[in-house]
Amino acid sequence: xxxxxxxxxxxxxxxxxxxxxxxIGIRLMEYALRQNGFTVVSLGPLAQKKEFIDAAIESAADxxxxxxxxxxxxxxxxxxxxxCIEAGIGDILxxxxxxxxxxxxxxxxxxxxxxxxxxxxxxYPPDVNPDTPIRELEAxxxxxxxxxxxxxxx
Amino acid sequence: MNTIIQPRAATLALSTExxxxxxxxxxxxxxxATWKTGAxxxxxxxxxxxxxxxALTNVSRKRAWAKETGNVLLQPYGGVTTLAGQTELIRHVAxxxxxxxxxxxxxxxxxxxxxxAAGEALKESxxxxxxxxxxxxxxxxxxxxxxxxxxxxxxxxxxxxxTVFPQLAVEIGFAGGMSSVTAGPIYYTAHYSRDTSFAETIxxxxxxxxxxxxxxxxxxxxxxxxxxxxxxxxxxxxLLGVCCVLETLIAAAQGARSFSLDARLMGxxxxxxxxxxxxxEVAEDYVCGRFGYRDAVITIDRKSWSGRYPEDMARAYGIxxxxxxxxxxxxxxxxxxxxxxxxxxxxxxxxxADTLKAIRQVIGMMKGxxxxxxxxxxxxxxxxxKLEMNAILDAVLEMGEGDPARATELGxxxxxxxIPFAASRQCKNEVMVARDAEGAVRYLxxxxxxxxxxxxxxxxxxxxxxxxxxxxxxxxQTIVDDIFSISRGSLVID
Numbered sequence: 168x169x170x171x172x173x174x175x176x177x178x179x180x181x182x183x184x185x186x187x188x189x190x191i192g193i194r195l196m197e198y199a200l201r202q203n204g205f206t207v208v209s210l211g212p213l214a215q216k217k218e219f220i221d222a223a224i225e226s227a228a229d230x231x232x233x234x235x236x237x238x239x240x241x242x243x244x245x246x247x248x249x250x251c252i253e254a255g256i257g258d259i260l261x262x263x264x265x266x267x268x269x270x271x272x273x274x275x276x277x278x279x280x281x282x283x284x285x286x287x288x289x290x291y292p293p294d295v296n297p298d299t300p301i302r303e304l305e306a307x308x309x310x311x312x313x314x315x316x317x318x319x320x321x
Numbered sequence: 322m323n324t325i326i327q328p329r330a331a332t333l334a335l336s337t338e339x340x341x342x343x344x345x346x347x348x349x350x351x352x353x354a355t356w357k358t359g360a361x362x363x364x365x366x367x368x369x370x371x372x373x374x375x376a377l378t379n380v381s382r383k384r385a386w387a388k389e390t391g392n393v394l395l396q397p398y399g400g401v402t403t404l405a406g407q408t409e410l411i412r413h414v415a416x417x418x419x420x421x422x423x424x425x426x427x428x429x430x431x432x433x434x435x436x437x438a439a440g441e442a443l444k445e446s447x448x449x450x451x452x453x454x455x456x457x458x459x460x461x462x463x464x465x466x467x468x469x470x471x472x473x474x475x476x477x478x479x480x481x482x483x484t485v486f487p488q489l490a491v492e493i494g495f496a497g498g499m500s501s502v503t504a505g506p507i508y509y510t511a512h513y514s515r516d517t518s519f520a521e522t523i524x525x526x527x528x529x530x531x532x533x534x535x536x537x538x539x540x541x542x543x544x545x546x547x548x549x550x551x552x553x554x555x556x557x558x559x560l561l562g563v564c565c566v567l568e569t570l571i572a573a574a575q576g577a578r579s580f581s582l583d584a585r586l587m588g589x590x591x592x593x594x595x596x597x598x599x600x601x602e603v604a605e606d607y608v609c610g611r612f613g614y615r616d617a618v619i620t621i622d623r624k625s626w627s628g629r630y631p632e633d634m635a636r637a638y639g640i641x642x643x644x645x646x647x648x649x650x651x652x653x654x655x656x657x658x659x660x661x662x663x664x665x666x667x668x669x670x671x672x673x674a675d676t677l678k679a680i681r682q683v684i685g686m687m688k689g690x691x692x693x694x695x696x697x698x699x700x701x702x703x704x705x706x707k708l709e710m711n712a713i714l715d716a717v718l719e720m721g722e723g724d725p726a727r728a729t730e731l732g733x734x735x736x737x738x739x740i741p742f743a744a745s746r747q748c749k750n751e752v753m754v755a756r757d758a759e760g761a762v763r764y765l766x767x768x769x770x771x772x773x774x775x776x777x778x779x780x781x782x783x784x785x786x787x788x789x790x791x792x793x794x795x796x797x798q799t800i801v802d803d804i805f806s807i808s809r810g811s812l813v814i815d
Contacts, residue, residue, distance in 0.1 A: 191554065191804065194742045195797055198753050198766070211515055212744050297797050 175206040177229035177308045180222045182210030184233050184263075185243035192265055192293065193234035199297035200232075205304075216247055220254050229308050230260035232300075236293065238269035241280075248286035260307050262300055264291035335520050337574045337726040340531045348528060352488045356436045358463035359489055367496040368539035370468065380422055380477040380501030381544035381579035385618050387421070387654060393684050394655040395419065396479065396622075397673040400426025400456035402446040404466050407457050408473045410670050415474045418674030419681055422655075423474055424481050425499065428456030432484035432513070436460050455667070459493050467497020479503065479546060483513045485522040491529045495536060501544030501579070502529065505568040507729060508548035511745045519730040519747060527575055527726075534576020544579040545572055546622065546657075551585055553628045554742045554804045555754055555762045558584055558596035559709045560770075563738060565600060566607045566714055570725035573614045580608070581622045581655060586644045588626070588812040589761035595702035597621050597651035602703070603710045622655035623648035629808035630664035634672070637661035638679055640807065645680040649687035656680055664808065702761075709776045713737060716771045736769030742804075755795045756803045757783035760812035765795065791815040 181197050183190060190212050197207045208226045210218050219231050233244070240263060251257050267277055267290065274292060281290045288307065291300055340348075353359035377383050387394050397414050401407050411423040430439035439458035446453045459467060459480070471478045479501040480494040487509075491502055506526040510517055533543045549565035550556075565582040572580070582604055584597045601621050608614050625644040630637050638661050648656055660668035660676040668676075717737050721728030732738040736749035743750055751768030763780040764772060772780075788794055793815075802814045 188744055190744050191742055191801070194750055195800060197750065199797060201751065202766075209746070209750065211746050213515055 176204045176305065178206040178208060178226050179230050179232050179304075180208045180210065180219055180226065180228045181232040182214030182219060182234070183212040184214055184216070184219075184235050185237075185239045186213065187235050187237040187239060188212040189234075189236035189265075192236060193232070196232060196234065196264070196297050196300070199301060203301050203305075205301075216243065216250055219247075220250060220256065223251075223256055223259055224254060228259065229311070230262060230288075230304060233261065233263040235263070235265045235267055238266055240265065240267040241269065244281065244285055244287070258311070260304070260311070261287045262289045262291070262304070263287055264295060264300065265293050335523060335726050335730055337571055337724045339534075339574050339576070340527060345528070345531050345535075348488075349492075349532075352528070353492060355434075355489055356460050358460055358493060361464040362492050362496045364496075364535060364539070367464075367498075368536060368541050370496075370498055371500065371536070371541040374472075374498065375475070378471070378475060378477050378500070379542060379544075380479050381542040381618070383422060383477050384544060384579060384581055384620050384654065388618065388620050391688075392421075393649070393653065393688070394421040394622075395658060395677050395680060395684075396422040396424055396655065397658045397660060397677055398426060398481065399424050399668070399670070399673060400428065400481065401452040402428065402443055402454040402456075402458065403452060404462060404470060406446075406452050408470055411470070411474050411478065413670040414673050414677065415476050417671075418677035420476060420677055422477050422479050422501075425459070425470070425478055425494075426456040427480065427482040427484075427490055428454035428458050430454060431456070431458045431460050431490055432482060432486070434486050434489075459490050459497070462493075462497075464493055464496045467493060467499065471498035477501070479544070481546075483509055485509050485514045485517045486525060488525060488528045491532065495532065495543060500542075501546060501581075503546045503548060504529065505545065505547060505572060507550055507564045507568050510747055511550055511740065511743050512552065515745055517745075517747075519726075519733065523571065523726050523729065527571065530572040530575035530577045533572070537576050537578065542579055543577070544581065545569075545577055546581045546583070547572070548583050550738075550740050551583070551624075551627060552740055552742045555587055555628075555756060556740050556742075557709075557754065557762050557764070558587065558592070558600065559706050559713070560738065560740050561585060562596075562600040562603055562706070562710045563713045563717075564729075566604050566710070567717075567725045567729050567732075569604060569608050569617075569619075570612055571729070573608060573612070573617055574725075578614070578617050580604075580617060581620045583624050583657075584621055584651075584653070585624050586626045586640075586647065587760075587762050588643075588807055589756075589759055590647055590650075591698045591702050591759070592761040593647040594651040595699050595706055597623060597648065597653050598699075599703045599706035599710065601652075603707055603714075607714060620654035621652075622657050623651070623653035624657045625659040626807055627659075629805055630659070631808050631810070632664040634661040634665075636810065637664060638676075641676055641679055642683050645683035646687065649684060649690075656684075705776045705779060708773050712771050712773045737771055739768050739770055753800065754803075755784060755800055756787070756806070756813055758787040758790050758813065759783075760806075765800070787813075787815070 549561040662668035717728040717732035
């Protein structure tokens with residue numbers, strides 16, 4: 168795993184969480200991220216919480232991109248934000264996308280569960296165009312960096 | 322006598338060089354001791370059993386015979402848990418479906434070395450009279466049961482095992498009279514494992530290839546079906562060809578000589594015909610020519626579409642027959658047949674047999690028809706494919722200082738060999754493809770694969786033609802559509 172954050176718009180750790188091996192969605196997302204100038208640290212399928220965090224620390228990542236299609240994200244994502252905080256990277260951006268729950272409730276309910284309760288930054292349904300998360304990621308990273316540099320000068 | 326413990330194969334430096342007897346014998350003693358049925362494996366007894374059987378019950382001899390006589394072979398997929406069930410399955414596809422080679426797919430517990438769990442499931446299956454595993458747990462069945470199985474039919478049996486740990490299962494299979502196995506280290510690293518490195522899988526498979534060498538020394542030829550690389554999405558057959566050549570070279574160095582190389586259906590007739598011919602030519606050039614294995618027998622088997630199938634069997638017949646037709650035009654030696662129930666799940670033996678009959682009908686009609694199918698586009702595609710495969714092979718072989726095993730490891734590490742949508746961390750996954758206006762698979766982005774400029778320029782022009790035609794750029798949705806288009810009824814959805 169390597170990253171050269173200086174020359175890119177940001178470093179993103181990607182992976183399919185838990186017991187899921189569906190890679191088409193995340194591979195497409197990785198391709199889109201690279202096309203848009205991001206550095207990708209790819210964990211591939213069956214990635215565990217700890218692997219995301221270790222990779223994020225090692226690569227000084229700006230964000231985690233978590234994919235899941237088998238509905239088990241609901242089992243694997245709870246506690247992720249807390250684990251990040253314990254590891255000293257509590258403010259890392261966390262996005263998730265795919266079929267995140269076994270049942271398919273209204274998207275608003277899924278968003279509420281993952282964003283408001285589990286403290287992820289953004290979630291996306293399986294058919295999202297990769298450009299959408301990328302635009303929002305650019306804005307989020309921009310805002311973070313602006314806030315940090317403001318803090319630095321204060 | 323020193324007491325140094327023999328290191329695991331994986332700890333030795335990666336090399337294509339033939340294993341010396343001391344290394345193989347020590348590793349063999351270790352492997353055969355990993356489960357109790359290993360004790361029943363005796364190489365001389367096994368070779369005598371193989372020699373006692375009719376010549377054409379041997380996969381390798383059957384493939385050589387078919388190549389010489391111009392016969393085209395048929396093999397379905399299939400594997401169930403119990404001896405009775407597997408016997409019934411291979412008998413049915415042989416007698417009713419007319420299979421020339423019958424398969425025995427090994428279950429995933431065995432493939433992951435979980436012999437105790439496989440044994441429990443086998444017992445439960447026998448007790449309940451149901452087939453609980455997704456294949457034949459050959460290590461638990463042991464040598465005697467396997468011999469009973471292979472003797473139930475008068476066609477040869479090929480063992481099909483997707484794993485990075487093939488050694489013990491293959492020992493039992495060969496000792497039990499199976500005369501070929503699906504391989505090898507690249508394919509099963511890229512698609513049956515996430516973390517396992519080539520430094521581990523190449524030696525694990527070299528063990529199998531050296532075992533084949535041992536059988537050859539005892540007068541028993543054993544075959545390999547070489548997969549190369551491949552996913553369930555569209556990908557360039559050139560990448561498969563490159564990996565087939567590397568796997569074949571790694572196997573040949575240990576003494577294997579019978580190779581059936583895959584070529585995969587992608588859906589565009591020109592490219593599907595060109596793929597078979599180009600892979601054959603490049604493989605013969607490198608294996609028999611440049612690396613000097615003049616006695617190697619190389620045949621090409623055509624595998625059908627490996628992505629999603631329609632659930633509707635009638636529509637699936639269309640794919641099956643298109644595969645047979647394009648394979649025959651290309652001069653394929655064998656068809657490995659996904660059944661028409663592919664879109665539904667594990668096929669019943671009846672639909673497997675019916676699928677074989679449909680392909681046989683096409684073979685019967687096409688045999689001997691060497692139609693010049695738009696000779697110019699096909700010839701051009703073959704030329705470009707060979708140019709590309711040569712460029713990749715030469716680049717990675719140079720990197721590996723002429724050693725195919727090291728070339729494999731370094732080629733993947735630096736992304737010179739890559740494939741879209743792979744699960745393994747050994748693949749960079751930086752390459753991306755899309756279909757052109759006629760459905761041929763083209764590089765949208767070659768990543769770090771050293772695709773020659775002429776080839777890349779042609780691929781880009783083909784993709785631009787599609788964009789112009791539909792007045793829309795190839796976007797992410799197009800890539801997804803190209804993956805599922807065949808199951809939805811047409812190759813190109815615009």
